[in-house]
Amino acid sequence: MLTFEGVEIRQGDFSLSADLSVPEGAITALIGPSGAGKSTLLSVVAGFLVPTRGRVLWRGADLGPLPPGRRPLSILFQDQNLFPHLTVAQNVGLGLRPDLRLPAPERARVEEVLGDVGLAGLGGRKPGALSGGQQGRVALARALIRDRPLLLLDEPFAALGPALKDEMLDLVARMAGRAGTTVLMVSHDPDDARRIAPLTVLVADGRAHSPVATAALLADPPPALASYLGK
Amino acid sequence: MVLALILALTLGPVALVLIQAGGAGGLTAADWAAARFTVLQAALSAGLSVALAVPVARALARRSFPGRAALVTALGAPFLLPVVVAVLGILALFGRSGLLNRGIEALGLPGVTIYGLQGVLLAHLFLNLPLAVRMILNGWAAVPPERFRLAQSLDFGPRDVLRVIERPVLRATLPGAFVAIFLVCLTSFTAVLVMGGGPRATTLSLAIYQSFRLEFDLAHAASLSALQMALGLVAAFAGVALVSPTAFGAGRGWRGQAWIAPPDPRAVARIGDGVAIGGMGLFLALPIGLATAAGVTHLPRPDAALLAPLGRSVAVALGATLLAVAGALALGLALSGWRKGMARLADGAAMLVLGTSPLVLGTGAFLALRGWADPAAFALPLTMVANGLMALPFALRILLPDIQTLRADYDRLADSLGMEGLARLRLLVLPRLRRPLGFAAGLAAALAMGDLGVVTLFSDPERATLPMVLYERMGQYRMDEAYGLAVVLVLASFGLFWLFDRMGRADADV
Numbered sequence: 001m002l003t004f005e006g007v008e009i010r011q012g013d014f015s016l017s018a019d020l021s022v023p024e025g026a027i028t029a030l031i032g033p034s035g036a037g038k039s040t041l042l043s044v045v046a047g048f049l050v051p052t053r054g055r056v057l058w059r060g061a062d063l064g065p066l067p068p069g070r071r072p073l074s075i076l077f078q079d080q081n082l083f084p085h086l087t088v089a090q091n092v093g094l095g096l097r098p099d100l101r102l103p104a105p106e107r108a109r110v111e112e113v114l115g116d117v118g119l120a121g122l123g124g125r126k127p128g129a130l131s132g133g134q135q136g137r138v139a140l141a142r143a144l145i146r147d148r149p150l151l152l153l154d155e156p157f158a159a160l161g162p163a164l165k166d167e168m169l170d171l172v173a174r175m176a177g178r179a180g181t182t183v184l185m186v187s188h189d190p191d192d193a194r195r196i197a198p199l200t201v202l203v204a205d206g207r208a209h210s211p212v213a214t215a216a217l218l219a220d221p222p223p224a225l226a227s228y229l230g231k
Numbered sequence: 232m233v234l235a236l237i238l239a240l241t242l243g244p245v246a247l248v249l250i251q252a253g254g255a256g257g258l259t260a261a262d263w264a265a266a267r268f269t270v271l272q273a274a275l276s277a278g279l280s281v282a283l284a285v286p287v288a289r290a291l292a293r294r295s296f297p298g299r300a301a302l303v304t305a306l307g308a309p310f311l312l313p314v315v316v317a318v319l320g321i322l323a324l325f326g327r328s329g330l331l332n333r334g335i336e337a338l339g340l341p342g343v344t345i346y347g348l349q350g351v352l353l354a355h356l357f358l359n360l361p362l363a364v365r366m367i368l369n370g371w372a373a374v375p376p377e378r379f380r381l382a383q384s385l386d387f388g389p390r391d392v393l394r395v396i397e398r399p400v401l402r403a404t405l406p407g408a409f410v411a412i413f414l415v416c417l418t419s420f421t422a423v424l425v426m427g428g429g430p431r432a433t434t435l436s437l438a439i440y441q442s443f444r445l446e447f448d449l450a451h452a453a454s455l456s457a458l459q460m461a462l463g464l465v466a467a468f469a470g471v472a473l474v475s476p477t478a479f480g481a482g483r484g485w486r487g488q489a490w491i492a493p494p495d496p497r498a499v500a501r502i503g504d505g506v507a508i509g510g511m512g513l514f515l516a517l518p519i520g521l522a523t524a525a526g527v528t529h530l531p532r533p534d535a536a537l538l539a540p541l542g543r544s545v546a547v548a549l550g551a552t553l554l555a556v557a558g559a560l561a562l563g564l565a566l567s568g569w570r571k572g573m574a575r576l577a578d579g580a581a582m583l584v585l586g587t588s589p590l591v592l593g594t595g596a597f598l599a600l601r602g603w604a605d606p607a608a609f610a611l612p613l614t615m616v617a618n619g620l621m622a623l624p625f626a627l628r629i630l631l632p633d634i635q636t637l638r639a640d641y642d643r644l645a646d647s648l649g650m651e652g653l654a655r656l657r658l659l660v661l662p663r664l665r666r667p668l669g670f671a672a673g674l675a676a677a678l679a680m681g682d683l684g685v686v687t688l689f690s691d692p693e694r695a696t697l698p699m700v701l702y703e704r705m706g707q708y709r710m711d712e713a714y715g716l717a718v719v720l721v722l723a724s725f726g727l728f729w730l731f732d733r734m735g736r737a738d739a740d741v
Contacts, residue, residue: 048643069649080640085662099654142648 002045002150002182004208007054009040016040018054018208020201024149027176027183028211029193032203033228038186039078041208042152045184046075058150069098073150074143081139081156082127088114088138089123095146110145117141117171133164137171144175151176153185169196190218190229204228236558244595248456258454261430262438266458269434272348272423273416276355277409283356284363284408285401287511290504291364292371293492302512303368306361309515311674311728313681314421315698316717318354319705320518321345321426323525323714325353330521350426355419357518359412360511366411370404371491383493389500396492410470411585417466418459418588421683421698425705435459439590443597443688453598456591463586470582526718529711537716541723544680544697547615548727551679554619556672559626560664563634581624589684592617597688610689614696617685622675629671630664637663669735673728680724697723 004018016037022028030038043049045056047068056063063071074095082091092110093102102110114123117137127135136157143151153172157165173196176183187193193200199211204224221229291303309317325331325345332342345353374396382392420436427437435455442451495501531537562580596613600606606613637660645659661668683698690699697720704713 046643046647048646067649068643068646069651075647077643080644083641083644083659083663086658090658094648094650094658098648098650098658100658 001057001059002184003057003060004041005055005057007044007051007056009037009044009049010052011040014040015206016203016208017206020208020210022182022184022201022211023199024059024182025180026199027173027185027197028199028201029197029214030184030186030201030203030208031188031190031193031225034188036203036205037208038188038203039154041203042075042154042184042186045071045150046073046152047071071150072148073152074146074148075152076136076139076143076154076156078155078158082135084127086126087123088119088125088127088130091127091138092123092142092145095142095144113141113145114138116144132160133168136160136168140168140171140175144179147179149180149182151181151183153183155186155188158188165192166195172196194218244592244599247595247598248453248460248591258458261433262435262455262458264430265433265435265438265455266462268348268432269417269436269459269462272351272355272432272434273413273419275348276352276359276416277413279352279356280359280363280412281367281405281409283511284360284367285405286503286507287360288364288367288371289397289492290507291368293494294504294508295494302508303365305515306365308725309358309361311677311681311724312358312519313683313698313717313720313724314354314358314419315425315683315701315705316522316681316721317357317518318422318425319701319713319717320522321350321354321357323521324518325350330517346426346428347432348427351423351432354422354426355412355416357515358422359415361515363408363412364511366408367401367404368491370400373403374400374492376491379491379493389495389497392492406473410466410473410582414463414466414470414582414585417463417586418590420588420590420687421702424683424687424702435462436588436590439588439594440687443590443594449594449598452594456588456594459588460591463588463591464583467579467582467586471579522714522717523721525711526714526716529715530718531712531715537719540695540697540700541719543611543694544720545723545727547611547618547696548676548679550612550615551618551622552672552675552731554616555622555626555675556668558619558623559630559671560634560660560668562623563627563630564660567631567634567638581628584620584624587620589617589621589682590688592620593685593688596685607689607691607694610686610691610694611696613689614682614684614686615679618679618682619675621682621684622678625674625678626671629667629674633664633667666735669731669733672735673731676727676731677724680727681720 001024002022004020007018009016014035014037018041030041032038040049044051045063047063047066050064058072083094086094089107089110090100092113093100093107096102096106096109111120111123114120117140119134119137119141122130122134127138130138139156151172157168160168169192172183172185175181183197185192185197187197193214197214200214200217201211202209202217202222202225217225218229291299322345323329325343327342327344329345335342378396382396385391387395418436419434420440423432423434423437424440427433433441435458439452439455439459442448442455495504593613596609596617597606600609641659641663645655650659681698683696683702686694686696686699687702690696695703697716701713701716701720704710704716
């Protein structure tokens with residue numbers, strides 16, 4: 001279970017409070033108007049931002065003391081998920097060892113994971129030589145190989161076309177289902193949530209609400225969500 | 232840490248010098264005259280450079296012609312040119328048997344002498360005018376093109392353009408250009424060594440050299456160093472206080488034309504711009520051309536007399552490059568983490584080093600070493616350290632913007648993957664900064680290769696660098712040999728620059 005325990009974030013005019021728990025092994029969407037603090041919440045979990053108050057706990061243990069690289073999670077940003085000067089295989093290999101000194105079996109493992117995401121044989125290329133969808137797959141492959149129990153998605157596929165985005169979301173759902181990964185996914189599109197996230201956290205009006213069933217929430221949205229959705 | 236080291240290396244010798252000077256006291260009337268001349272020539276050099284650079288920069292901003300890009304690139308060359316070679320070129324044009332005097336004598340008129348204030352100013356103008364042009368041109372380039380299009384669509388006349396666009400550009404660039412050149416000229420040594428001298432054209436740096444090398448009056452050299460340092464510090468702090476960045480706001484940056492500013496169509500403006508660009512081109516190209524022409528026919532034999540000093544110079548240059556680039560990288564990474572006031576701090580450090588005379592560093596180092604070692608044995612290492620230190624602020628200026636971009640783009644990703652320490656340096660920082668690192672290294676290497684500063688204090692024939700040998704030939708009036716050596720020195724300086732810059736560009740991925 002991922003728990004936000006009395007978390008408060010203040011930055012100038014901005015403020016956000018979160019006091020909720022997200023169950024393990026499920027995909028949970030964070031939905032709300034832009035500027036509400038969805039990405040900020042992920043930054044706190046990932047360790048890039050220290051909350052003004054409160055703690056974030058994973059399976060009961062405070063994440064606070066851990067630097068970003070030691071937390072039990074992988075994160076995919078909106079962009080800059082890959083190092084453009086490293087090859088695809090090196091970018092994925094960083095998930096195994098941050099100094100890239102990979103023995104032969106680990107290099108084989110990289111090839112295998114690249115095959116899993118449909119990029120077999122492309123390990124020697126640089127990211128610049130791949131399409132946007134393929135770049136997303138490389139980032140997913142790295143998350144897969146890191147094998148952390150928690151995966152944070154900060155709209156990494158927002159720049160892709162609708163068909164490609166759906167394809168990537170389905171891939172995430174398959175990967176997460178197989179490994180039992182807990183996924184926290186920021187989205188401004190309710191269809192994304194409807195597609196793969198059974199649970200949704202509404203982030204609006206300075207508050208992150210407890211997760212509820214996505215279908216029910218979208219069928220009968222509270223006022224804050226309704227105005228955002230334009231219903 | 233690195234900042235502390237720089238401060239220690241810069242201020243340490245000065246402190247030693249001050250302690251020594253405190254016991255020595257006495258500055259003579261001639262010393263104060265030297266101080267006045269130092270400030271006078273620096274102010275005149277900076278003022279002239281900046282004043283002449285304005286019309287040239289404006290002409291380059293609003294005209295497009297074949298070779299414009301090459302010319303703007305070439306403006307960077309005098310910065311890399313060894314000062315002693317630049318001085319040699321000035322002599323080839325304006326010297327006693329130079330092109331100008333031969334022409335005047337052919338007309339039956341008495342020749343002009345270049346030695347003294349006018350010679351110092353000419354040399355400083357030659358070295359700094361291109362720098363000033365580039366700094367001011369950068370100011371023009373920083374104006375969003377939308378602003379110019381707006382001016383055109385509102386049918387601005389030249390006076391409106393001056394008021395609304397050009398005056399803010401000049402206000403943003405001129406103080407910085409003036410201060411930078413003033414500081415460089417305040418501590419300039421080589422140009423004054425050759426062109427100056429005598430009671431009426433001696434700067435403090437030259438006076439330090441003379442009391443050190445000719446009179447061997449260390450106490451006096453220390454007093455002079457203290458005075459020089461005080462001047463440099465005052466000027467550097469005044470510079471930091473004076474120079475503030477001016478923002479033009481953001482634009483989308485699309486130009487779609489070759490020129491930066493719309494061309495002024497009036498005939499008088501066209502002619503004026505042509506004269507400005509052509510005049511500067513001639514003033515820069517003629518000395519270099521004449522010196523090269525004189526040199527290529529007198530190239531030195533590749534024997535030990537050439538290769539030994541050449542090898543020493545290259546070794547000094549490589550060591551200085553490593554110091555400058557490693558120091559600038561470490562400092563830049565540390566500074567970019569602090570964020571606030573960072574640019575200010577970097578500027579302050581740059582100004583402080585600019586305002587520090589290599590001769591002061593040399594004197595301080597000599598005082599530090601004298602107790603337990605033969606300072607002459609340290610001539611080359613000291614030259615290396617001094618040159619590394621002098622190049623560091625330039626390297627920092629080059630690296631800092633790219634370091635900031637690097638951190639903004641990839642810090643979170645690297646953090647989230649747990650990349651730390653050497654792995655992060657090897658896999659992220661060095662490959663991403665390859666281009667600016669190569670450029671900064673090239674710059675540092677070329678500067679150190681051509682430097683004639685600290686080495687003059689200690690050097691003996693056994694430990695002479697190539698610029699030192701060249702200077703000796705000039706002193707012996709063996710000018711043909713000097714021109715030949717100058718060609719070798721220039722090739723070596725630009726060769727090192729090209730090599731490092733090239734290494735930075737090789738298969739760099741974006």
